[in-house]
Every structure is written in structure tokens, then in C-alpha cells.
Amino acid sequence: xxxxxxxxxxxxxxxxxxxxxxxxxxxxxxxxxxxxxxxxxxxxxxxxxxxxxxxxxxxxxxxxxxxxxxxxxxxxxxxxxxxxxxxxxxxxxxxxxxxxxxxxxxxxxxxx
Amino acid sequence: xxxxxxxxxxxxxxxxxxxxxxxxxxxxxxxxxxxxxxxxxxxxxxxxxxxxxxxxxxxxxxxxxxxxxxxxxxxxxxxxxxxxxxxxxxxxxxxxxxxxxxxxxxxxxxxx
Numbered sequence: 563x564x565x566x567x568x569x570x571x572x573x574x575x576x577x578x579x580x581x582x583x584x585x586x587x588x589x590x591x592x593x594x595x596x597x598x599x600x601x602x603x604x605x606x607x608x609x610x611x612x613x614x615x616x617x618x619x620x621x622x623x624x625x626x627x628x629x630x631x632x633x634x635x636x637x638x639x640x641x642x643x644x645x646x647x648x649x650x651x652x653x654x655x656x657x658x659x660x661x662x663x664x665x666x667x668x669x670x671x672x673x674x
Numbered sequence: 675x676x677x678x679x680x681x682x683x684x685x686x687x688x689x690x691x692x693x694x695x696x697x698x699x700x701x702x703x704x705x706x707x708x709x710x711x712x713x714x715x716x717x718x719x720x721x722x723x724x725x726x727x728x729x730x731x732x733x734x735x736x737x738x739x740x741x742x743x744x745x746x747x748x749x750x751x752x753x754x755x756x757x758x759x760x761x762x763x764x765x766x767x768x769x770x771x772x773x774x775x776x777x778x779x780x781x782x783x784x785x786x
Contacts, residue, residue: 593772595773595774597776602778603778604763604776604777604778604779605718605763605765605776606776607773607774607775607776610772610773610774612772618772618773620773621775652717652718659705659706659767659772660705660706660723660725661723662708662710662720662721662722662723663708663710663718663720663774664720665717665718665719666717667717668717
């Protein structure tokens with residue numbers, strides 16, 4: 563039972579480099595989310611996708627783009643990484659707005 | 675901006691103590707309120723999803739109540755055990771969007 567799978571788990575980038583965080587869920591969930599976790603700030607929503615084919619901005623979308631490739635996959639792209647994007651990133655999915663989120667294991671990104 | 679506040683920020687109790695935390699959220703346009711437990715080095719896990727004013731949920735020694743008219747929810751832990759040590763997060767969803775906004779959490783430490 564894989565649940566929500568994120569890759570990579572760790573990544574070090576230089577300022578200005580680009581990268582994509584991949585997320586896939588095997589629970590046939592409609593909604594998917596990307597959060598970042600920073601000390602003292604809890605989980606902040608970057609982007610979410612309520613259903614396949616739709617994406618919307620969260621609280622902190624600047625510097626990120628997302629793609630809901632299909633129902634299973636929701637990727638997060640950093641086009642030009644900045645040190646302020648050093649964080650732990652969590653992908654999550656849910657059946658719908660009245661059900662709990664299932665989280666991936668997190669991806670630790672360091673931007674030098 | 676949706677403001678979700680949790681108190682206290684941290685709590686240290688002895689094994690066997692009962693404890694409770696508060697989550698405050700906007701009282702207008704309520705859709706759902708979630709509670710999660712987040713253990714160190716793991717991912718958040720859903721405890722409860724509550725949608726109706728007056729809702730009460732229970733799972734073992736943990737229970738939660740909801741007051742949507744005044745915008746607060748309480749999480750109770752009866753007879754705390756060391757394995758209850760974790761950060762407890764609440765998250766709010768309003769009717770206009772399907773994004774889930776988290777509070778910064780209450781960090782609970784239960785000493786044997």
C-alpha cells in the first residue's frame with residue numbers, strides 16, 4: 563500500500579536552478595495539495611488541485627508552478643530556486659473536501 | 675487571508691494527566707474543520723474531520739468538539755500517555771474554496 567509517494571526525498575540546489583517535485587497517489591483521490599513546512603510557521607499551502615484538470619493558488623504560490631498531470635499525479639516545479647524556498651515539502655491527497663488528507667513522507671529541499 | 679490560531683503553542687504534562695487544546699478559526703463561511711496528529715520524523719495523520727456545529731468526535735482517549743458559530747474547536751486527551759507526544763494541528767476549510775489552511779499547531783510532550 564504505497565499511499566502518497568513523493569520524489570525526491572532530499573535535494574540540494576544552487577540558486578537559480580530549476581527542479582520538479584513529483585507526487586503520486588494510488589487511492590483514486592480527487593483532491594491533491596502541496597504544502598511547505600518551515601520552523602514556527604506550520605504547514606502553508608502552496609497550490610492545490612480540487613480535481614483532475616484544475617489547480618488553484620494557496621497561501622504562498624509565488625515562485626512555484628504545478629501540474630495535475632492526471633488523477634494520480636500532481637507535480638510542483640521551482641523554475642528558479644531561491645534560498646527562501648529551502649523547506650520541507652509535503653504532498654497530500656484526499657477523496658474530497660470533507661475527508662482527511664493523506665500525506666506523503668516529505669521532500670527536504672535545500673537551496674544554496 | 676484565513677487566520678487559524680492554535681493555543682497553547684506547547685504543553686508539557688505528566689503521564690495520566692488530561693489535557694485540551696484550542697483551535698480558533700473564522701466563524702463565517704464554515705465548511706469543515708480537521709484535526710491531525712504529527713509525530714516527529716513522520717507525516718501528519720488525520721484524527722477527525724468535523725463539518726456540523728455541535729459535532730463531537732471520539733477516537734480512543736482523544737475527542738474533539740466543534741462550535742462553528744463562535745469559531746472554535748477543542749481537542750481533548752484523557753489520561754495522556756508518552757506515545758501521545760506529538761504536534762496536534764487543526765485545519766480550516768471555508769465554503770468558497772477547497773483549500774485547507776492549517777494552524778501552527780500545539781506541541782504536546784507527555785513525560786512518564
